[in-house]
Amino acid sequence: MGDFLKDCLYFTTNRLSRVITKMADEEFATTGFSPMYGYLLLLVIRDPGSTQKKLADQLDIAPSTLTRFIEKLEGKGLVNRTAQGKSVLVYPTENGKALEEEIRMASKRLHNRYEQILGKETAGFLSKELVRSSDQLEE
Amino acid sequence: MGDFLKDCLYFTTNRLSRVITKMADEEFATTGFSPMYGYLLLLVIRDPGSTQKKLADQLDIAPSTLTRFIEKLEGKGLVNRTAQGKSVLVYPTENGKALEEEIRMASKRLHNRYEQILGKETAGFLSKELVRSSDQLEE
DNA sequence: TATATTTAGTTGTACATACAAATGAATCGA
DNA sequence: TCGATTCATTTGTATGTACAACTAAATATA
Incomplete structure (x- = not known):
């Protein structure tokens, strides 16, 4: 009984994900696209000529998802693709x-x-814990 | 510079969300539907006659999303809906x-x-922190 | 060298989720 | 009591994301 939801990491993580995604969407509205695209573009700018595989690994998303993101950025004229072997x-x-x-x-x-809401300390700590947990859960 | 991704709560949260959602989908596969539907059904069983509004609040999802979930559960013959005023x-x-x-x-x-991977302590602590942060960020 | 395996990317499809607009019920203020 | 507002829900549409199946290139093995 009690609250099975508050105890479930699946639920609590997804809840925070919804909350912060909304916030991020709002702040990234001025860029004309959503935060993931923004971060992807930053990665490409920082490391021009990255393979899609590398980018997908850095963002920890599925290759097919990355294909879709790159397609969209290319459609907006923000990146170019050149085939290099496979x-x-x-x-x-x-x-x-x-x-x-x-x-x-x-x-x-x-x-x-x-x-400002969570405190700089707490926010930093939380991010670190999330990275650590994700790393562990992915083996 | 450094790694702007590991520092960004938006990114780290969404990453964990993807990881744990995959895990949850695997474990819930035997139920024939995905984890959110499972938790929703548990809420309805625990509190028969809940309004959709209440359910959406408990799950912290948009009302339209809840409508879709209930539709699906109803389609599978797992819940019933009865209109009661609005x-x-x-x-x-x-x-x-x-x-x-x-x-x-x-x-x-x-x-x-x-x-088993994170440790019972850590997992519990993390869930609690996530709930707290979500609560704060939602005001 | 020829075949088998692995690797990178793409495409089709599906799903969770959201927002905005619409509908219809309830409530409130004049 | 009536019009205005608020509230709960639904519907249309869009997006991020994944998986499975496919293609094509590279590498390994026989």
Whole structure:
């Protein structure tokens, strides 16, 4: 009995995920796309010529998901793809690079917003715990 | 620079969410539906005649999402809906009630699985922190 | 070298979830 | 009591995400 929901990591994690995704969507609204795309673009800018596999690993998403993200960014003219054997290398376009500052600012706003509510300490600690747990659960 | 991803609560939360959702889907596979439906059915069994609003609040999902979930459970013959003024009351059917044990076992398996990896203490602590943070971020 | 296996990416499809707009019931203020 | 507002739900539509099946390239094995 009691509350089986509050005890279930599946539920509690997904709940926070919904809450913070909403927040992130709001702060990233000025960029014209959602936070995952923003972070993906930052990765591509930081490391031009990354393979899709590498990007998917860094973001910890399925390859098919990454394909879809890259397609969309390419459609918006923010990245280019060039096939290289069985791999695909991804590069930012000038338009893509021009967005870096905007994305970093959105990211900063998001951080400030949740840190102001949770406390900088707590937020940092929580992130670290989440990374650690994800790492462990993925073996 | 450094790793902006590991520091971002949006990203770290969503990552854990993907990891644990996969795990939960595996453990709930025997029930024939996904974990959220299982928990929803448990809520309805525990409190027959709940309004959809109440259920959506307990699960912390949008009302429209709840409508969709209930539709699906109704389609599988696990719950009934009766309109009551502007509200809708939800009741479990016999078939629905018959699934309670199965769902509880799936939930138990999920708990055991992640507790074995993270440690019971850590898992419990993490859940509590996530609830607290979600509560705070939602005001 | 020829075949088998592995690896990277894409495509079709499905699902959880949300928001905005619409509907219909209940309540409140004049 | 009537019109305005609020509230619960539904519906249309969109998005992030995954898996399974497929293709094509690379590597390993015989």
